Amino acid sequence: MAEQRGKVYIVGAGPGDIGYLTLKAYKLLSSAEVLVYDALVDAELLQCVPSDCLKLNVGKRGGQPSTPQAEINELLVKYCQHRKQVIRLKSGDPFIFGRCSSEIEALKAAGCEFEVIPGISSAIAAPLLAGIPLTDPVMSRCFAVFTAHDPDALDWEALSRLETLVILMGGQHLAEILHRLVRQGRSRLTPIAIIRWAGTPQQTIWTGTLENILEQTSGVSLSPAVIVIGEVVGLRGYLQPEKISLENSSVADTWHT
Known part of the structure; x- marks a missing residue:
């Protein structure tokens, strides 16, 4: 009988x-021997693994202690070399701001077998769950997805010209994002939506304009959130199920998906 080889599934x-x-x-979770998971992973997913599976929380959240990336890499290599079936569980999709490159490089350097399994990115799912289409034949012929944890690294002149923007990790820098876009000529009346905890019972949505969204979200934690900017936000009222009330779109609304 052939000896089991270790493998890491990202x-x-x-x-x-x-x-x-x-x-x-x-199916992979149901046979996992080691689970290495991120902070934003739904707790219910942790119940999908066998009872004897080793669970390791290596989540990274802004402003909180987190496991260094080098240590995460070492964990993956270590348990793979111990011939374990390892699941590296990341929120969203592994290749959308999932910091996979370092982990894959470490696995390849150690001769470890690995496979990447796609997931639904919040950049795509959050607008959909809020009833906002990212493309439209008239309003949005393209969209850009980017992370705003470092506003100085972005080309705001180019971004301001795009019809629809989807911003991840931008809650802490919302004021700076609005300032940069308006300074580059984006109208203060441009619609904006902020979707927090998309796809969970805690999902909350704020809609407004670049001019008034800061007032609406003052004093509120906007993490984790997906920010959508563009005229397509205005289509939300037409594409929601009828049971969802949108009488006052300037007020945050919570609904279950």
Whole structure:
């Protein structure tokens, strides 16, 4: 009988609720021996692994202690070399701001077998769950997805010209994002939506304009959130199920998905 070889599966957990997990990811979790997971992974997913599976929380959240990336790399290599079936569970999709490159490089350098399993990115799912289409034949012929944790690294002149913007990790820099866009000529009346905890029972949505969204979200934690900027935000009122009330779109609304 052939000896079992270790393997690392880098798996996308989707935007939140377990219902958005892919079937392949679910099957891999059910046979995992070691689970290395991120902070934003739904706690219900942790119940999908066998009872004797080793669970290691290496989540990274802004302003909180986190496991260094080098240590995460070492964990993956270590357990793979111990012939374990390792699941590296990341929120969203592994290749959308998932910091996979370092982990894959470490696995390849150590001769470890690995496979990447796609997941649904919050950049795509959050607008959909809020009833906002990212493309439209008239309003949005393209969209850009970017992270705003370092505003100085972005080309705001180019971004301001795009019809639709999807911003991850931008909650702490919302004021700076608005300032940069308006300074580059974006109208203060441009619609904006902020979707916090997309795909979970805690999902909350704020809609407004570049001019008034700061007032609406004052004193509120906007992490984790997906920010959508563009005229397509205005289509939300037409594309929501009828049971969702949008009588006052300037007030945050919470609904279950």
